[in-house]
Amino acid sequence: MRNEAKSSARPGTLAWELGPAQRESLLTARLALSDLQAPALPDDTPLGVAAVHKDFRDLVDVSAGGGFTRTYGPPEAALAVPGQEYTALMRLPGRAHAFTVRLLVPDAFDWDAPLLVAAPSSGSRGVTGAIGDIGAWVLPQGHALVLTDKGTGIGAHILASDTAYGPDLAPTNQASDPTTFRLNWTTELQDYSAANPFAAALKHAHSRENVEADWPRHVLEAIRFGLYTLRTQHAQGDDVPIKVFAAGVSNGGGASLRAAEADEDGLIDAVVVAEPNVTPKKAAAKQGLPLLDYATQMNLYLPAALLAKSLEDAPFADISALHGERYAHWARDLAQLGLLEGPDTQALAKAALRKIEDIGFSPTSFDLLHAMGMMQAWPTISYTYASAYGRFGVEEAFLGARTVFADANLLTLEAGSARAPTADERARLGATNSGLPPGGGLCLLYANGSMAQSIDDALALRTLTTGTSPEARRVQQGMAEVSAACRNSGIPTLIVHGTSDPLIAPRHSSQAYFRTAAAAGQDMTHWRLYEIPGAQHFETLLMFEDVASRYTPQLPHFFAALTACKAHVFDKQALPQTLMPSAWS
Secondary structure: OOOOOOOOOOOOOEEEEEEEEEEOOOOOOOOOHHHHHOOOOOOOOOHHHHHHHHHHHHHOOOOOOOOEOOOEOOOHHHOOOOEEEEEEEEOOOOOOOOEEEEEEEEOOOOOOOOEEEEEEOOOOOOOOOOOOOOHHHHHHHOOEEEEEOOOOOOOEEEOOOOEEEOOOOOEEOOOOOOOOOOOOOOHHHHHHHHHOOOEEEEHHHHOOOOHHHHHHHHHHHHHHHHHHHHHHHOOOOOOOOOEEEEEEEOHHHHHHHHHHHHOOOOOOOEEEEEOOOOOEOOOOOOOOOOHHHHHHHHHHHHHHHOOOHHHOOOOOHHHHHOOHHHHHHHHHHHHHOOOOOOOOHHHHHHHHHHHHHHHOOOHHHHHHHHHHHHOOHHHHHHHHHHHHHOOOOHHHOHHHOEEEEEEEEOOOOEEEEEOOOOHHHHHHHHHHOOOOOOEOOEEEEOOOOOOOOOHHHHHHHHHHHHOOOHHHHHHHHHHHHOOEOOOOOOOOEEEEEEOOOOOOOOOOOHHHHHHHHHHOOOOOOOEEEEEEOOEOOOHHHHHOHHHHOOOEOOHHHHHHHHHHHHHHHHHOOOOOOOOOOOOOO
């Protein structure tokens, strides 16, 4: 057995612990499917319930027209899973900030096929970030789920009021209370807060700890917490071998793969991930670019590309049209810089689309380029990840940008002056912020005072990945710290990735990871790469009919991979070469 020797060791990194708490519905926090389908809940919804509602809708197409609970996933009647919940804050040695772990154990835990699934959150979300896309497979089947925010989380520190957020998502300005993120008050931070009275710091961007480098350790510590609690609180001791899967989507997928690489104690029995944000240390030419490398390129070229006539019927083109004049100026500026060539705006737009394909994105993803522009995905990722990798504190005012409270139109990117948070924003920021701006009333304002970055901002961000300045060297060092070895002990490793992903390019992530591992001699007998034609990154976008008519869901394939892995580990069934999603059995 792989994990029995260490399974009863009490985790040594506990900073705060609460549990058990009996819950009527571990999966949906007592929300019915109709509640999940509602775009918003009443203002007095408890914080934990509001967070689950948001995280479910961010990752799962719960719309009436989608297939969740009907053609894939658990039936609607199985969504209510009673059981016990344990929550802890853990802290790695030498790290100032805690990370959150939550273990969910169904009352009907299956001791005949005991399985613990570790699910690090995607993006920069909080601890329930993987509750919908992974929890919906795990909990209704009687398996245990240990969630972790992997050190990113929705931690925020509102500076002027010294407000931080506890593991219950509630605000507190008591320094002695347990919190997911609180900065120490230095003279520099005090001066910054005085000059920017409406500013906040976000954990992923401003922790100064490059938390992504520690993702593998966060996942492994979450597993130790889960195993220890299962055995000591559920009276089974060490005599029953509990299998452990690490499963994640996007950032959670990258964290899971890297956790298996770092697993010296044999805790993990299998890895199942989808669209993983993972970068090989050494990859073949034109493969394996780090996310920040291609993000800063996309940040430069996407505004010009959105002018292309070939995209005018794509979803959300009307949102891009609101910025048509700005995008035209942007395209001309790129031409003057020698970064695009063409006699007119349309020629420049076509050239920008060719650049995007050269960067590594499939043309089948191009119908989602307007959506990427609407979400401000590339500016936000470029700024936040560069700040995180470079370990820039909020008081350094990285590139002159600030995270502040302001009234904003997220479609036009028009923002009023920075202002104090409302009482409701302060009270609910822990539940409503995804960990990256904008969200919960917080906006990212650039040096020009706008939510819309300037081309100078985009050029500065790009230079950080290619230049030699002290700031660039800080960022590049941080990028190197998060790369993957593409090697584990040979455990089953299943990767699912849509070929039309517009965010995590398969060429640079899953394909590069798989091929680098093979080239390095990794035992890949039990490895599989399942590429899903027509699937893309944002399952929630399938709630829009214009997107659903063009793209296929990826989540049924991810569930099928988890099911295939379980059959392989418990019943010795061969791993399939292709995935065949089926209804819940």
